[in-house]
Amino acid sequence: MAVKRLILNFPAHLVDQPVTYKLIKKFDLRVNILRARITPREEGKLMVEISGKKSKLEAGLRYLAELGLAVQSLAQEVNRRQERCIECGACVSICxxxxxxxxxxxMHVxxxxxxxxxCELCVPACPYKAMEILF
Ligand code: SF4
Ligand code: SF4
Known part of the structure; x- marks a missing residue:
């Protein structure tokens, strides 16, 4: 079983496409929508966790690329706000x-x-709200 946490960026002409339905039905993948920001006829973003057989997941990602969706790893959107972090270490054991x-x-964190x-575990674990997902 392979799992990917991704952000799918929909250009305006693809916002109405049944992309998640296709991933589920055609590629036998499980799609968990974590967050969504889609406005009809405008650009949209979906934060998703996609899981399934590795070969099917790769095929599903190829389908998204061929469709014209920009796909990025959610990990690229995890950010630490340095100005808030006091290096207390509370996030270290949870990561x-x-x-x-x-x-x-x-002893710097x-x-x-x-x-x-x-995984987002550090976001609620940080007492100073230094960890964030940019979405
Ligand atoms: S829990 Fe927050 S403040 Fe503490 S080290 Fe981690 S990011 Fe910095
Ligand atoms: S706990 Fe935070 S830094 Fe660690 S893997 Fe999860 S999201 Fe990334």
């Missing part, structure tokens, strides 16, 4: 991927965006 980690010997899997 499952090591994207938030204490560096030794300085660093955010490694390339390791982030966009």
């Amino acid at each position: 499952p991927s090591g994207a938030l980690a204490v560096e030794r010997p300085t 660093s955010f490694f965006g390339d390791k982030c899997i966009a």
